[in-house]
Amino acid sequence: MTYVNVITGFLGSGKTTTLRHLLSQKPAHENWAILVNEFGEVGIDGALLADQGAVLKEIPGGCMCCVNGLPMQIGLNMLLKQKPDRLLIEPTGLGHPKQILSLLTSDTYQPWLTLQATLCVLDARQLAETRYTENENFRDQLAAADVIIANKQDTYQPADQQRLAEWEAAAAAGRPVVAVQQGEVPLTWLARPRENQRELPDGAHHHAAAAAPRGLAALSLPGNQRWRRALNQGQGYTSCGWIFDDETVFDTIPLLEWVRLAPVERVKGVLRIPEGTLQVNRQGQDLHIETQAGAPADSRIEVINPGETDWNALQRDLLKIRLVTSA
Template identity: 65%
Template sequence: MLTQTTLVTGFLGSGKTTTLRHLLAHKPADENWAILVNEFGDIGVDGALLADSGAVLKEIPGGCMCCVNGLPMQVGLNTLLQRNRPDRLLIEPTGLGHPRQILAMLRAETYRPWLTLQATLCLLDARQLLLPRYRENENFISQLAAADIIIANKQDVYDPSALASLAAWQQQHARGRRVIPATQGDIPLTLLDEPNDNLAELPQAQHHHARPGPGVGLAALTPAGSSGWRRALNQGQGWYACGWVFNADTRFDTVGLLEWMRLAPVERIKGVMRIPEGTVTFNRQNNDLRIETHASPPPDSRVELITPTSVDWNQLQSDLLKLRLN
């Protein structure tokens, strides 16, 4: 039986991971699902957020989709299809990824015996249509152009200007495609069975991706071990990322950690961290903030920040390290 495969795209902060968590929460018990996640940064927070979801998970961190569309992407996809034989596969590219390469790969003759490509879903926070740096971004434009179905997510926080921008975009660009309102990624499972009919020709991605060299800042990558933590930096396409991962022995002051996360001068921050109460997960896009706590602790603590402007990672790191309780 062919694996029903769905590509879930959307720019940074549109709610892709929350949508996947909702879909997985409603997964039929008798079905075997798998998730392939690509992240811009190297730490891999989305994988931690999707852990214990009841699906097989494969992560490909560290770049935009045009970077990993070579051997790492193919190896990850082949492993899931051949070893796990899932009934359904959900693919979440980084919010900074261009969909052209992965769609071409999924439609290639090589994968026809293995998978059926279903409708491409694109998560959209319509408030981003109000800002030129989003609506003029080629990846943002191409993600929407490639979608069969657009999910206008976060409807609960739209103001009249966001609704007007969404209506104007829909009238000009939707081309008869469905635009479905949603809150916190709550979409019906039936969307996963819709066909992939959108064959729009997408522009070639203008690829700009680089990693800082080993001499950047204070230990651009501090190895785990006696220190119990490491840091990873990444940059490309006008965006910067920095992330940290801490071993299982490290716990953080809850109030101080949440204040650090709230005040960090970045656009995007995600984390799954160990605290005295167990686990805190946080997901912030500009001023939108979602926090959850759980009694059981995660295997480790990890946090990643993404921003379109360079910031003082060393100062943020120093402030974070001071919040360790042990």
């Protein structure tokens, strides 16, 4: 029997950081698996979660939450065949939780898995903005959770603490609200039973449709191309991601400036630099960077923004800071 937890949370709440912290606490005798879905086509979380001691299956390019989401079922079946002791599922931050929870509790999967507590990772600063609080996914992710993880508490101002307390009083309905920073969730929360049985409304169709290539990405590149770009759109958001080959190296300081100054809401990447690997994670003005000695298999970076953005201008600036630019 495999124990399963769903880790939800809106864009930028810190789900991947939370997963990495949970994986760091994995008992040595247990086998774990991760099923992760991303809104963008490039797939950054898989690179961030690689080599963390768990079997990983990644579903990029939209939402695995649709009722007929075959990628979700295929990925789930592949992982369950390996009989992991625990499976952690991270849906995209733009995904609605109802269909995933319905699938996991269906008769089909009852002999194979036990669904335990669903955790929703929340950045309480988002409670101040109606673009979040009026978003049905944001609301229903919180409504579906057994435990609410108020992440990034070290960044909260008194007004954020007050809004979180008001939300807890009005909507938590006795469910625990745990304040943490850097996703430092105790492993014991995973073993809690699933007690929240409230019926969620049906979410809108959340599958993102891939946008047509534009600008440089629309060119017919030669077979030895060094990079490619992918766009994806849905729910008023657009993602643009780039993947570069294993010989491309970026100039570290200009790359950090590009990440810091890009006029977008979300930046996430794993890139090769002269010093090894640079991991970047930016939500709004919050920027987290991490370096590692070894080099990644390739370089990947993705940005997400509501509305239209000049992707070609961002791309031109990104291409300029490559140290290997022969193609």
